[in-house]
Amino acid sequence: MKYFSTRDKSKSHPFSLAEAAFAGLAPDGGLFMPERIPMVDMARVEAEAEKSYADMALYLASLLFDDVPMADLERVVRQAYDFPIELNQVGDKYSTLELFHGPTYAFKDFGARFMGRMTGLLNEGGPLTILTATSGDTGSAVAHGFYGVDGVRVVILYPEGKVSPLQEAQMTTLGGNIYPLRVKGNFDDCQRLVKSMFRNEELRSQVRVTSANSINLLRWIPQSFYYFYGYCAWKRMTGDDMPTVVVPSGNYGNLTAGMLARCMGLSIKGFVAASNANDVVPKFLLTEEYSPRASVQTVANAMDVGDPSNFERMMYLCGDDVAALKSFVKGFACSDDEILAAINEINEHYDYMSDPHSAVGYLASKAYGESGFYLSTAHAAKFSEVTQMATMQSAPIPDRLASMMQKPRNFTPMEAEDDVLADYLRKL
Numbered sequence: 536m537k538y539f540s541t542r543d544k545s546k547s548h549p550f551s552l553a554e555a556a557f558a559g560l561a562p563d564g565g566l567f568m569p570e571r572i573p574m575v576d577m578a579r580v581e582a583e584a585e586k587s588y589a590d591m592a593l594y595l596a597s598l599l600f601d602d603v604p605m606a607d608l609e610r611v612v613r614q615a616y617d618f619p620i621e622l623n624q625v626g627d628k629y630s631t632l633e634l635f636h637g638p639t640y641a642f643k644d645f646g647a648r649f650m651g652r653m654t655g656l657l658n659e660g661g662p663l664t665i666l667t668a669t670s671g672d673t674g675s676a677v678a679h680g681f682y683g684v685d686g687v688r689v690v691i692l693y694p695e696g697k698v699s700p701l702q703e704a705q706m707t708t709l710g711g712n713i714y715p716l717r718v719k720g721n722f723d724d725c726q727r728l729v730k731s732m733f734r735n736e737e738l739r740s741q742v743r744v745t746s747a748n749s750i751n752l753l754r755w756i757p758q759s760f761y762y763f764y765g766y767c768a769w770k771r772m773t774g775d776d777m778p779t780v781v782v783p784s785g786n787y788g789n790l791t792a793g794m795l796a797r798c799m800g801l802s803i804k805g806f807v808a809a810s811n812a813n814d815v816v817p818k819f820l821l822t823e824e825y826s827p828r829a830s831v832q833t834v835a836n837a838m839d840v841g842d843p844s845n846f847e848r849m850m851y852l853c854g855d856d857v858a859a860l861k862s863f864v865k866g867f868a869c870s871d872d873e874i875l876a877a878i879n880e881i882n883e884h885y886d887y888m889s890d891p892h893s894a895v896g897y898l899a900s901k902a903y904g905e906s907g908f909y910l911s912t913a914h915a916a917k918f919s920e921v922t923q924m925a926t927m928q929s930a931p932i933p934d935r936l937a938s939m940m941q942k943p944r945n946f947t948p949m950e951a952e953d954d955v956l957a958d959y960l961r962k963l
């Protein structure tokens with residue numbers, strides 16, 4: 536399998552998997568896609584899903600990464616997917632696919648853990664440094680995704696005083712090959728520093744650096760796998776084989792991965808693109824005009840994106856046919872007040888504590904009333920300030936999170952200066 540940029544319509548510049556993975560973004564500014572979308576054998580998917588998530592993921596990965604030897608792929612998926620995934624009921628009317636039982640309690644573990652292991656496998660040129668800036672959640676998923684991967688070290692820049700204590704604990708208590716840098720500055724400073732390292736030719740001739748961006752196809756493609764698993768669980772639970780899937784969305788990696796699954800032959804009736812006040816895509820689905828704008832801050836802050844990077848994948852997967860897209864993707868948007876009221880409602884009516892992002896999924900399910908399920912993208916305990924505000928109760932903290940909070944934190948404090956960071960990377 537070769538991989539092409541979304542902008543290379545004539546498919547004239549093929550990339551190998553390793554090239555696409557280490558480049559992240561295509562040189563022409565587009566996003567990488569597989570050259571062709573393989574069709575699945577659904578009987579096989581269902582049989583593998585009965586065995587385990589990892590077995591099912593291995594079959595699907597073998598179709599999309601067919602140049603990687605099976606034994607290697609098997610090691611990757613078994614190491615990456617050693618945590619549960621559950622289709623749960625919320626009252627008797629709603630179902631949700633809980634994607635938050637991984638090490639960082641958010642669905643990004645599905646992409647980041649696969650990417651971490653695959654990067655270790657594909658890396659052939661000596662030690663590799665993953666350089667990433669984070670406002671909180673991505674950093675912890677990447678740190679855990681690459682933790683313990685041979686030949687790879689991860690340098691994470693996060694802004695001092697701007698991430699929650701829990702997020703900081705998730706990045707700074709691992710040790711090993713994870714190097715957290717607490718930067719005196721804000722998230723934009725962290726991003727600026729990372730970009731300046733990638734532009735620094737002299738540094739790059741001395742240190743091999745790459746990014747772990749969310750648009751990287753090693754993070755994006757494996758997110759299509761849990762749609763298959765959710766479908767199988769849904770079919771077993773209800774007998775229905777045409778679910779509508781509601782996807783709480785921000786940068787649209789999650790929803791476009793669902794579209795990929797559908798293109799591979801998964802029977803999904805449609806999707807709901809569920810957003811907070813950052814409603815560019817729902818607006819686009821109404822007006823057919825795409826008007827990106829600056830993001831606004833909400834209580835579901837992992838979805839605060841005003842110009843989603845994966846919009847280009849969305850258009851690619853529908854062949855730029857907006858009418859076709861609208862026939863199976865509906866939009867939904869809601870305000871902070873509605874999110875807070877929904878968290879309280881779910882808690883009171885169904886005795887279920889929801890995080891603010893998943894609550895957007897619940898609201899969209901309620902608005903459309905279609906048979907199917909919504910994705911729950913984070914554990915409520917990760918957003919306890921918000922759930923507390925909504926319900927006046929605190930969410931129970933899972934043991935694993937509580938013990939992480941007790942561990943000593945190790946990080947390097949750093950001034951937001953290019954030279955200081957370049958020097959640090961050289962000496963690492």
Ligand SMILES: *Cc1c(COP(=O)(O)O)cnc(C)c1O
Nearest residue numbers: 784785786787788789837912913
């Ligand atoms: C990243 C994230 C989202 C948004 O996912 P996209 O793929 O960017 O649309 C939703 N919820 C949580 C908890 C997240 O961390």
